[in-house]
Amino acid sequence: MSEPSDRPRHFIQQIIDADNASGKWGVWTERDAGDPDAPGAVGEQARARLGKPRVHTRFPPEPNGYLHIGHAKSILLNYGLAKEFGGRFNLRFDDTNPAKEEQEFVDAIIRDVKWLGADFDPKTGPYGGGLFFASNYFDTMYAYAIELIRKAKAYVCELSPDEVSKRRGTPTTPGTSPFRDRPASESERLIAEMKEGKHPNGAMSVRARIDMGSPNFNLRDPVLYRIVHEAHHNTGTKWCIYPMYDWAHGFEDSLEGITHSICTLEFENHRPLYDWFINSVNEGRTEDGSGAWGKRIHHPQQIEFAKLLFTYIILSKRNLRRMVEEGMVTGWDDPRMPTLSGIRRRGYTREALQALTEDVGVTKFDSVIDVLRLENACREHLNKVAPRRMAVLDPVKLVITNWSDGGASDRVEWMDAVNNPEDESKGTRKIPFTRELFIEREDFMEEPPKKFFRLAPGAEVRLRYGYWVRCTAVKKDESGRIEEIHCTYDPLTRGGDNPPPAPDGTVRKVKGTIHWVSADPRHSVHAEVRLYDRLFATEEPGKRTGNFVDDLNPNSLTVVNAVLEPALGGAGDDEPRWEDGIRRFQFERHGYFCLDKDSGGTSGGLLFNRTVPLKDSWGKESKG
């Protein structure tokens, strides 16, 4: 199923190759390979999986915010590995802190992960391993905690959070707790009381007894459970104690049979803890379950990689949340936001994200990707598939003074326009050409600089798919603003084609081609078009002043009233079936745009978002 690739294999693929070769994780069996009788690709994969080396990955978000493009790398990496090796991929909510987590985020995350194409559902996804919640493992984790207390590897500590912090020690001096040697029976009684809600928040905690002198602070008797009297989105008020990340995470992976637990670099210091907890539970346990402690539990391997960062973009959940809460943007799905919901609404495609993440690779080096690459990945995909349309964003009227030479002056000529020059199969559509048109104001200059190939007094240009026109006059209002550009057209250039050679053999050429839309209200539609630019004006928002707000780009949104060719008024037969339901177009010579979800809403008007502009080598040059 996975495409053969000549790309070099990144370090995680190499680890898995080696694991598979050594048989480290065993093979898929009837018990965990999935339903072989399921219809289609799901059953097919389940059958194909049997007897093959196990590769089981997961994406474990905390539902305390929306997912962003950084997460896309992790999702695509984990899902991609499962797919490449014919394994399975889980979506698991790491919902161990009721104070921060909400159902809204759970729903949004599920939506975004699905949109990316990482189908975790074993009923529909051939590589789907399932949807899980860490909170469903709380009972098991609690039992493990009791086990560790009985093994003298954990204790209840009655130090306050503040005291624990104070007694943490320094890199070279060990920390202390007066409770680490108390009898197991006492700890067992207290943890039960904590669980029953007999103690207020912060009164005590359960701690692992590891090494108060470790230079790795994570090992200085880390907290396993803290008291939190708060309702949980999944377990309600059942629990008054909640497990900490380190204590919970390895068990979540273990319980789900995860083989490769992939996380980001900052968790490297936590790996000893990940291993210590599982090893501690396994101490005294046996392969066949004989003995006092029962059967050994599965021990996945944690692997860390560098997260994805971009220039001009902020990806900290805390700051994204702040932008939403303080109204710097309209919401988590504001098209300027780097959230998956935001860039989806902006018009980005999952294919672009897939291509980009594939492109930047997987390493342990903290790299920062130039946003241009994100934009380019999007252009590259959209260029291949987006249907072309004509739209004038800043209209000025163009009047063809000799239109009546070719017939009635109010006649409409229907021109053939190519839908996608990159894809002949997309065919053509008809666009109405009339005596009065709109062209882009910036496509005309009274005193053009050298190399300005567009319209100017006396100059001739091609109206794309229309006619060649030559400017003969300009009409201005009192303020000197151009109201109308008067032109004559050449009937021999219908469709925008070159005219036949003159009798003496010379071929007339035109340098510029500009787009246009009929000015006749019956043959055009209007729309609000939102032109988005970067949310931040500096490469590293917040670097200068310490506050990212200072680097907000005041021009991140420009709203214009545009006039569009009529085909944009409704879905056309020539449009692709976008799998995610979003209708995307290229507005010729402008860029890529998509219909906003609020389009045709209460106001009834069309509403487009600019996803990304086309590259513009003229704009670059003309600015100097």
Added chain:
RNA sequence: UGGGGAUUGGUGUAACGGUAGCACGACUGACUCUGGCUCAGUUAGUCUAGGUUCGAAUCCUAGAUCCCCAGCCA
């Protein structure tokens, strides 16, 4: 100045003791009914200093720089 990671053109990434390659960008040019696309070409790199070796980006030693860690966050 404790511990854990990392360092190859402007950016990202390969080379796993044997020709430093690829992609993006930038710059030239060609082509073009989108100043888009496409095509061709140019540009530019092994953090430093020693050592091992016939041969080092790769191994060793010392150093430099950057990132992470003292939440009852994840």
